Amino acid sequence: MNVIAFERTRIAGTWSDAELNTILGTLNDGREWDTGLTENGDAQLYLLGPGPDQACELCVSRIGGRYILEDGAGRLLFEHRSLPLVAMHARTALRITRWSLVARIVVVWCTIRDVIHDRIEPLLEESEELLVLLTPQLAAFV
Amino acid sequence: MKLDRDQVKSAEGQPGKAVPEARLRRKQAGDWLKQRRADAGLSQVDLAAKLGLKYYTFISQVENGFSRVPTEAMEAWATQLGLDPASFARHLLVYYEPELHRLLFGAKP
Numbered sequence: 001m002n003v004i005a006f007e008r009t010r011i012a013g014t015w016s017d018a019e020l021n022t023i024l025g026t027l028n029d030g031r032e033w034d035t036g037l038t039e040n041g042d043a044q045l046y047l048l049g050p051g052p053d054q055a056c057e058l059c060v061s062r063i064g065g066r067y068i069l070e071d072g073a074g075r076l077l078f079e080h081r082s083l084p085l086v087a088m089h090a091r092t093a094l095r096i097t098r099w100s101l102v103a104r105i106v107v108v109w110c111t112i113r114d115v116i117h118d119r120i121e122p123l124l125e126e127s128e129e130l131l132v133l134l135t136p137q138l139a140a141f142v
Numbered sequence: 143m144k145l146d147r148d149q150v151k152s153a154e155g156q157p158g159k160a161v162p163e164a165r166l167r168r169k170q171a172g173d174w175l176k177q178r179r180a181d182a183g184l185s186q187v188d189l190a191a192k193l194g195l196k197y198y199t200f201i202s203q204v205e206n207g208f209s210r211v212p213t214e215a216m217e218a219w220a221t222q223l224g225l226d227p228a229s230f231a232r233h234l235l236v237y238y239e240p241e242l243h244r245l246l247f248g249a250k251p
Contacts, residue, residue: 036202036208037202038186038201039185039202040187042202044199044202046203048208051162053162053165054164056203056208056209059208061202070199070203072203073212074195074200074204
């Protein structure tokens with residue numbers, strides 16, 4: 001009889017390689033990360049944003065065999081005993097963060113275009129009209 | 143802070159990479175917060191409960207220097223540590239926004 005050796009889920013202490021591989025393998029986006037421990041010795045994994053700030057965007061903690069997913073402001077996003085499930089939620093949360101950044105860039109771009117359209121274009125049109133008016137007179141003068 | 147040095151490594155196994163200054167300052171802020179919490183005789187779990195958090199993990203996240211105390215939580219955080227909220231916010235600004243602190247309050251904290 002073959003016995004398959006399953007790795008026992010840790011309930012305290014530092015992350016196991018299998019746990020780290022599960023999270024980072026699911027995210028698979030090459031981002032910076034770091035680990036730490038709480039005062040009670042529970043493991044935490046910090047998924048960091050881009051430099052130079054490198055602020056924590058998401059934090060996965062393990063408390064008594066339960067995995068907790070929070071964002072960098074301490075909002076609880078998800079909690080479950082299954083690490084792969086938590087890792088998938090982390091991946092989704094990071095994608096949402098990225099899309100919100102894209103949305104912000106689009107809003108800024110639209111605002112800039114509006115400003116150009118409302119303020120700069122009338123000025124250009126005014127100078128163009130002036131040029132159209134003055135050109136025949138200048139031509140006659142020459 | 144109880145960082146496990148064996149596990150402190152950046153993505154793709156690049157140990158020993160230079161830590162950005164902003165991150166170092168957040169760590170200093172975290173150490174200061176940890177000391178103030180100890181002075182108040184509170185554990186991370188106690189403080190989280192007083193702040194109405196379900197888990198205490200965010201307290202650790204901040205004290206380990208990976209996140210900031212959110213502005214909207216500063217008053218409650220200070221009150222639970224027995225500190226004046228204005229002084230608390232001003233002191234955290236030294237770490238979180240040193241240039242802004244310098245402009246508002248002068249060169250030295």
